[in-house]
Amino acid sequence: MKKNTIDIITLGCSKNLVDSEKLMRQLEASGYKVTHDSDNPKGEIAVINTCGFIGDAKEESINMILEFCQAKEEGRLKKLYVMGCLSERYLKELQVEIPQVDKFYGKFNWNDLLSDLGKSYHSEFAIERHLTTPAHYAYLKISEGCDRQCAYCAIPIITGKHVSRPMEEILDEVRMLVSEGVKEFQVIAQELTYYGVDLYKKQMLPELIERMAQIPGVEWIRLHYAYPARFPKELFRVMREHDNVCKYMDIALQHISDNMLQRMRRHVSKAETYELIEQFRKEVPGIHLRTTLMVGFPGETEQDFEELKDFVRKVRFDRMGAFAYSEEEGTYSADKYEDNIPDEVKQQRLDELMAIQQEISAELSHAKIGKxxxxxxxxxxxxxxxxxxxxxxxxxxxxxxxxxxxxxxxxxxxxxxxxxxxxxxxxxxxxx
Structure with missing residues (x-):
């Protein structure tokens, strides 16, 4: 056990990673030596940043906590702290269930950990972080939370309402990261297209990206997690006119049949979805689209699934991920719908969808030979x-x-x- 060394373990998404990196910078400013995601933790203190998105992620977080509890019981660890989405959502239950953890923090109050360690928060380092990615790229979180109320999603329950970061603060962070050697920015949020609505009363993503693109040293900007309803069309022009804005869009569509889109409360129709994709490809030639789809949502009929397969074949996404519906307590669908599709049917649909995509991905990859x-x-x-x-x-x-x-x-x-x-x-x- 190394004195004054803290191990940080991050589970879940890149948005969590940014929080871990900020905490690491604060701990270093307070004189600690900090390591990240080490398979072989050596510090006397461990902090686990948890994910609470779907069943599998929650299970992974719990297993990781229990593993470190055991290390503590065996005297290999002095203190164990837990933060992040899972503990934001199940704070009281976790305190009762896993008393070996010294303290649980939610997603937004991890700064309190510093005072519990007898240190103070360094506000002069508010936008600084200890990058855990290779030095040439970084994740850039522009907002937190989500105002969309999709039926299946627990994110708004965990993160609360959408809160945009002030544009000037984000641009300052970009300039600072460029000065440290970062060339590529993965712009992330729970929901990108809503950026600015709370602060500036309108969608400000196109303006933010345009201003970022004008900062010397920013070589690539890539956008993650957009929402299809009321998509800010001005972004097409920004992507087209700025070479350093990657022709790449990560837009989670979830489904295509109107029946499913309505039940999922996605506020977008099949026709609008097809139209948006067509517009993307027309306005930004060469764009690569990444999407995520869901199978096995309550009430998904064979007909709905056939439409989804047809959609994947027609659109030919450059990148596609898919997952089977997992009921999340507290969500609209958990309250209103019965999770009525057997697990084996969900799995079969998932395998079928991914097999179609694998073939498409292979064809699109082979088309790049010689280029x-x-x-x-x-x-x-x-x-x-x-x-x-x-x-x-x-x-x-x-x-x-x-x-x-x-x-x-x-x-x-x-x-x-x-x-x-x-x-x-x-x-x-x-x-x-």
Whole structure:
């Protein structure tokens, strides 16, 4: 056990990661040595930042807490603190169920941990953080919470109403990160398109992205988690006119049949969804669309599922993820609908949908053979340098593998690469 060392373990999404990075910076300012996500924790204090999104994520968080409780019981750990979404949502229950944890904090009051450690919050470092990503890219959280009331989603229960960060503060953070060597920004929020509505009384995402794009040193901006209803169309122009705004959009559509969209309370129709996708492709030529779809929502008929499969075949998403409905207590669908689709049917639908997409992804990847792309190198792994194109977000999208033939590529640098080969997941390239 190392004295004065704190291990931070982050579970869940990149939005949680940003909170962990901010906490790490504060702890370092208070004189602690901080490590992140170490498989081999050595500190006398551990902080677990939990996820509470769906069943699997909650289970992973609980298992991680119990693992560290055991370390504490065996004398390998002095103090254990838990923060994040799961403890925001189940604070009272967790305090009773897992008394070995020294203290639980929610999603927004983790600063209190500092005073509980006898330290004070350094407001002069409010926008600073200790990056846990490779030095050349960072996640940029522009808001917290969500005002959309989708039937299945527990996020508003956990995070509360949508709260945008002031634009100037975000731009200051971008400038500061650029000065530290960050070139690529993954812009994230629970719901991007709502940005600014609370502060400025209108959707301000296009203006924010345009102003970001004008900051010298910002090479790539990529947008994550947009919502299809009332999409801010001005964003098309911004993407088209600024080369450093990646032609990439992560927009969770969930379903396509009007029956499902209505039951899910998505406030968008099948026709509007098709129209939006068409507009994206017309206004931003070459755009790569990533989406997430859901199967097995209460009341999903065979007909609904057929429509969904048809949608995936027609639209040919560049990137697609899918998951089976999991009932979340406190949500509209948990109160109003019976979770009436058997697990094996959900799983079968999920497998079927992903098989269609895998074929499409493979075809789209193979279509890139012979083409050249600007890529950024993330790391070296075995005999390959591993990079990405502007159409690939870290952790979730395909990668570009460049065989090390003694060309000494630099991590975090851009290169022009020609694609020679592709498999279902990755592209293989040589540097020109």
């Amino acid at each position: 050249t792309f600007k890529i950024i190198i993330d790391r070296k792994e075995g005999e390959y340098y591993v990079g990405r194109t502007e159409f690939d977000s870290p952790e979730v999208d395909p990668e570009v593998l460049v065989k090390d033939e003694g060309q000494a590529l630099k991590i975090g640098e851009f290169y022009t690469a020609k694609i020679n080969d592709a498999d279902d997941f990755d592209l293989y390239a040589t540097i020109l």
